[in-house]
Amino acid sequence: MIKIEKRNDVPMALYFFTPFIAIILTILGGGIIFYILGFNPIEALKFYFITPISNLYGFSELLLKATPLCLIAIGLSFCFKSNNWNIGAEGQLTFGAIVGGGVALLFYNQEGFYILPLVIIAGAIGGMIFALIPAILKTYFNTNEILVSLMLVYVSKLLLDYLVVGPWSNPEGFNFPETRQFSNSSRMPLLFEGLRIHAGIFLALAAVMLSWFVLYKTYLGFQIKVSGLSLKTAKYAGFKGKTMILVVFMISGACAGLAGVGEITGPIGQLHRMISPDYGFTAIIVAFLGRLNPFGIIFASLVVALTYLGAETAQIFLQIPKYTGQVFQGMILFFLLASDYLLFFKVKILNLKKNELRY
């Protein structure tokens, strides 16, 4: 007979181990789906997870994709840890890119060392302002932040669309929906000749370090964690709940804005409609897979970035749509959430003899 009991405390080792179970189950699940679709599962998985990073260029691409995911997820970890459900990072990324891109366009025909820092700061502020909308509405009007932040994703994407086809479109661009190219001074410096990996990765690493410091070494971090564990305790301790909500949303929005600016000043170099393959949504998976821990998030962003790369490789070699990356991303989150059951509940197998009293 199987008995399920609620655990009193979550074993930490298991807490950081279950993400690996989720990844293994996802790979197995992916193999099964490939098999059903008529591919050789071993070969398909090889194209997915090994071929993309088997050379230096591929490895640079992996870091390139992991950078925005890591940045956004770090920001989200502040929100999620304190029980604030910001799921509109994609919108904050887009708005950050719009503001940062706008500054870059102001200087499109100028060069100067000061331009890139201005663009980056503008992007972070843009993301921050956009994240403040759901935060302010939540604190002062009691609205649901999930729905507001989500709705704003579409608003920001439509705004970007309007700008790149309308007022900001390249005057010499034959009506393509894109802006002018940014000047070289607005571009992230490349780290290596011939590879696309750029200095934005240092922004992500700095965010990791800073977030670790803030979350684990400061009073604010303590407040955030306590509010996440129990709102009542936080209230009893006299923490200013409203200020904290605003702060975590601002941090989260700034990180997403930075990710957006990193994309447009890094690999893209201008504004157009497709500045992000839903990094803002995927970063939610990264945040969970990394257990909202700064170093866990680095690892998780690499894993999830690989699903993007793998999908591109599989599209080339197996002619399957690029969207399959999302099958893997969805599965990772499904399996991770499911394996959390083991954290909160103990499964006991009891041997009951026939004449023993059942209760």
Add this chain to the structure above:
Amino acid sequence: MSLDISFIGILIGSIMASSVPLILAASGELITERSGVLNLGVEGMMIIGAISGFALMVITDNLFIAIVGSMLSGVIISLIFGFLTQSLLTNHVATGLALTIFGIGLSAMLGKNFVGIPGKEFPILFSSLKESIPFFGPILFGHSIVLYFAFALPFLTNYFLKKTKLGLIVRAVGDSPVSASNQGINVILVRYCCILYGGAMCGLAGAYLSLIYTPQWIENMTAGRGWIALALVVFATWSPIKVLIGALIFGGITILQLHMQAIGFRIPVQFLSALPYLMTIIVLVVISRDSRKIKLNTPTSLGRIFYKEK
């Protein structure tokens, strides 16, 4: 362009057609949410319904099987959500999000061989009356059976929630799962049923898109309609009749922007497209500010995990 009376009739008819997937998905989600479950997977379930319906139509050449199959596929995919949130007690928001991401990916994978295949004409009812009666003809007649079902659904949902015992149980489970459970109601079972029903309606909404509205399969063809449907439920403050009104407004905006583009209207199209989202935010602010208003219909336990010590 002449704005004569028959043109307005045709316009209203097309607004109705464009609001059908929103009505279906939002009505389904409304029942799910009324039982206290927040399923953000609407978009994912719709797109799975769209590809299953279209694929079944191509394979079996039978529209009835395609429609029923799309609903079944919605049920199956929502079962993943139900199992995770109800049996494994996972977070509703994260699970629903995973469902949407997974659904979009899976539909593209399944639909790989169906891109570019022309759809089949879906039978419309009373087509002769549509032509013969000016103004009212294009509004009332010449639609598919799914449209008539969709327009009846909010009233049926309203009746179900307000007048039937089962509806009362659903509301009780959503408002106070603990008391409902103490009354001997199996909360988990009720929520499972509501989730699966929501899945079926979202599947049907998807099939409406791929079989009737634009009869073909295109990757990601739901194009955010699932999120609008989710917004619509809040916009309607969880009231089925208001879902119908909201869907017509949102559908109307979609149609109007097409016509405004055609006549060279000065307001940017993107602004009109953003209106449903902005309006939802405004409605959210208005209803949330007054706690009595939002409490009226909002399921109190929405999105919260229910766990009963056995």
